[in-house]
Each structure stands twice: as structure tokens, then as C-alpha cells.
Amino acid sequence: MTIRLSTPEVAGLGPLVGKLADWQADTGPVQLHPGDLGWFWRFGAERTANSVRVWDRDGEVLAIGMLDEPDLLRLAIAPDALADDELAQQIEADLVEPARGVLIEGEVYVESPADARVKVLLFKDGWNTAEPWTPLRRDLAEPVEDAEVAVDVVGPEHAAVRTAVQRASFDGSSFTDERWHAMAAGTPYASARCLVGRNERGDAVAAVTVWSAGPGKPGLLEPMGVHRDFRGNGYGRAITLAAAAALRDLGASSALVCTPSSNVGAVATYRAAGFEVLPETRDQKRPF
Numbered sequence: 001m002t003i004r005l006s007t008p009e010v011a012g013l014g015p016l017v018g019k020l021a022d023w024q025a026d027t028g029p030v031q032l033h034p035g036d037l038g039w040f041w042r043f044g045a046e047r048t049a050n051s052v053r054v055w056d057r058d059g060e061v062l063a064i065g066m067l068d069e070p071d072l073l074r075l076a077i078a079p080d081a082l083a084d085d086e087l088a089q090q091i092e093a094d095l096v097e098p099a100r101g102v103l104i105e106g107e108v109y110v111e112s113p114a115d116a117r118v119k120v121l122l123f124k125d126g127w128n129t130a131e132p133w134t135p136l137r138r139d140l141a142e143p144v145e146d147a148e149v150a151v152d153v154v155g156p157e158h159a160a161v162r163t164a165v166q167r168a169s170f171d172g173s174s175f176t177d178e179r180w181h182a183m184a185a186g187t188p189y190a191s192a193r194c195l196v197g198r199n200e201r202g203d204a205v206a207a208v209t210v211w212s213a214g215p216g217k218p219g220l221l222e223p224m225g226v227h228r229d230f231r232g233n234g235y236g237r238a239i240t241l242a243a244a245a246a247l248r249d250l251g252a253s254s255a256l257v258c259t260p261s262s263n264v265g266a267v268a269t270y271r272a273a274g275f276e277v278l279p280e281t282r283d284q285k286r287p288f
């Protein structure tokens with residue numbers, strides 16, 4: 001039995017989104033989420049397909065990678081294949097050899113789930129740990145407290161408001177209305193929502209996109225931001241509460257988010273909205 005590496009066609013993305021959803025579990029490691037693919041979809045379906053790498057054994061999908069950048073691969077692995085040595089060896093071989101078309105030459109980064117065998121193999125190859133990330137989770141068994149701001153669910157006619165808040169929240173954001181529409185046309189967006197928070201004057205002050213992976217599965221916040229002119233007023237906490245409530249309405253068992261540990265404001269905001277800090281994770285970096 002051999003393990004095969006491939007890049008999907010656009011038509012093949014739907015089933016892969018379904019696999020990523022299946023692999024999410026509150027009890028398992030944090031995995032690349034359908035929402036990560038959904039957020040990437042703003043660049044279009046073609047570019048999304050080109051950024052995905054799939055490892056299968058006799059047609060059974062065992063690992064799915066997404067190249068967030070040409071030098072950053074984020075991996076999800078089927079829960080019962082996390083310790084699969086043959087799979088880990090094949091992924092390792094494909095990652096270290098640029099000709100296989102996964103990662104470029106030089107300094108590159110890989111994110112893989114905790115407990116993945118491939119992590120051990122990459123450390124043995126001399127890879128180092130990189131920047132720490134903090135995952136946070138809020139259980140959604142109980143109803144979420146009121147956000148205490150007005151919250152709109154964004155439809156196509158309000159895309160411009162959503163993208164304007166994004167650009168005012170993240171330095172260097174390239175989110176445009178065209179990209180919002182590309183994202184909203186993607187398979188994962190069928191179980192996603194964009195929310196915009198408004199202050200009492202009606203200004204759009206905060207925004208978030210939430211992605212459900214289906215009932216009983218962890219849902220993802222990606223991204224969340226507060227307009228730079230309106231920070232420090234509790235809107236970050238408020239839009240995060242609204243995001244958690246929206247995910248609960250979509251049937252999610254928990255709300256999940258990941259942020260660089262260095263983003264102390266984001267970690268504080270999620271904690272203020274009832275999220276619990278999970279153990280830090282670190283990408284692995286090839287230093288040569």
C-alpha cells in the first residue's frame with residue numbers, strides 16, 4: 001500500500017471540506033478547520049484548490065494540508081492516522097524535498113496537530129519550534145450571555161461594511177468586496193456567518209466571521225477585529241460573544257480561535273468573552 005500526494009481540482013474541494021469537518025473534535029487536538037479553507041477561499045476557488053495538498057492511501061484521505069503562504073503549510077490529519085508512521089514518513093519526505101511541490105526551498109514553516117507523528121520526525125530532522133500560538137475555546141453547552149451591542153448578520157448587500165471594518169482592524173488587510181463575494185461563494189461559507197457590531201450611533205465598529213463544522217463539532221472564529229478608532233470600549237468582547245452565540249445557533253459544541261501568543265490584546269479579549277486558554281502550540285521551522 002502506498003501513500004499518494006495530490007493537489008485537488010476545484011470540484012474535489014467539497015469532499016475535503018467534509019473530511020476536515022469530520023476530523024474536528026472537542027476531545028482531539030486542534031486541527032486545520034473547514035473555516036481556515038473558507039477564509040482562504042476569498043482568493044477564489046482555483047487558488048484555494050492550488051493551495052491544498054492531500055495524502056491518501058488507496059483513496060482514503062489521511063491528511064490535508066493548506067499552504068497559507070508558499071512557505072507555510074498547515075496540516076490536518078485523520079484522528080486515527082495521527083500516529084501512522086508510514087504516513088508521517090511520506091509527509092516528511094514530501095516536505096523536505098521542494099521538487100515534490102509542497103514547500104519552497106529555504107526557511108519554511110509547518111503547523112501540525114499535537115500528537116502527530118510527523119512532528120517527531122521533523123524534530124529528528126533538525127527542525128526547530130517557531131512562534132507560539134494560543135488556541136482558546138469556549139464550551140457552548142449553555143446559552144451565551146448577551147453581547148450588549150447591535151449585531152447585523154452580513155448579507156451580500158452589506159459586504160462593503162464587513163470588508164471596511166476588516167481593513168480598519170488589520171494593518172495591511174487586502175480584504176475587498178470582490179474577495180468577500182468569492183469567500184461567500186465557497187463551500188465552507190454555507191455554514192458560516194459574517195457579523196458586524198454597531199455602536200449606539202450606528203457606526204460599524206467590529207466584525208467577525210464564524211465557521212461551523214456541523215452540529216456537535218467545534219466552530220471557528222476567523223477573523224475577528226475591532227475598528228482601530230473604536231478600540232478599548234468592550235466591542236472586541238461583545239463581537240466575540242456574538243460570534244459564540246452564532247456558532248451555538250449553528251449547532252457547534254464549542255467555539256475555537258487561535259491567535260499568536262504575542263497578540264496579548266486578542267488573548268485578553270477572548271478570555272473576557274469566556275474563552276479558556278488551551279496549551280500553546282508552535283509551528284515547526286526549517287532553519288536551512
Ligand SMILES: CC(C)(COP(=O)(O)OP(=O)(O)OC[C@H]1O[C@@H](n2cnc3c(N)ncnc32)[C@H](O)[C@@H]1OP(=O)(O)O)[C@@H](O)C(=O)NCCC(=O)NCCS
Binds near residue numbers: 170223232236238
Ligand atoms: C484585539 C482587539 C480585537 C481588542 O478589541 P477591543 O474592542 O479594544 O477589546 P475590548 O475593549 O473588548 O477588551 C476586552 C479585554 O481585552 C483587554 N485588552 C484589549 N486590548 C488589549 C491590549 N492591547 N493589551 C492588553 N489588554 C487588552 C481589555 O482590557 C479587556 O479586558 P478586561 O475585560 O479584563 O477589562 C483589537 O485590538 C483588534 O481588532 N486588534 C487587531 C485585530 C486582531 O488582532 N484581532 C484578533 C486576531 S485573532
